[in-house]
Amino acid sequence: MAKITVIYAGDYGNTEKMAHAAKEGAQNIEGTEVVIKQAEEVTSEDFESSDGVILGTPVHMGGPDWRVKKMIDTVCAGLWMQNRMNGKVVGVFASGGGFGNGGGGVELTFVSMLNNFAELGMIIVPLPKNTENYEKGGLQWGPYGRSADESMAHTGVSDEALEVVKRHAANVTKVAARLKDQEIFTRG
């Protein structure tokens, strides 16, 4: 049985809603244990005991939420030093207002998180462009839930985007289940 930990930060519930969709998507793969936690609650044991991690953040001034970065710099630092996450599986998602209609920095936000996970030696699961509703909730890096319209009025994350999150989480879970216990990269 694969264990997946869904981690998120946020203030207004958009990323949290996506995190719960990720939890549902992972649970759709039979026999998966899924834990959901806010970034500030996560411990290094949560990371080490997981076969896969799914991390979501709101876009904050073109980058990840500070609580996500704090978790990376504190909880993940020792795991990085000791190569404890090598070969485990990861996927990311983000929620943003979409300022400027060009993504509002969401791509840099994705790349920032994925860069940290590459440092951790983790296997990154992308979002294939033939995923259903990709055009309404996805980029190659992962699901993107836009929470505002062109005039920046709050709309919330669309149901289509939430469906994309579920599919992405299922993909991460399937990869994690196949690689579980294989330790294809040396740990430690």
Ligand SMILES: Cc1cc2nc3c(=O)[nH]c(=O)nc-3n(C[C@H](O)[C@H](O)[C@H](O)COP(=O)(O)O)c2cc1C
């Ligand atoms: C401090 C702050 C900075 C933000 N910066 C951006 C930004 O650079 N680009 C963007 O598209 N949205 C930006 N937003 C909007 C949020 O990303 C968006 O409302 C998101 O859906 C909030 O997620 P949450 O409900 O989980 O907090 C910002 C919001 C805050 C509070």
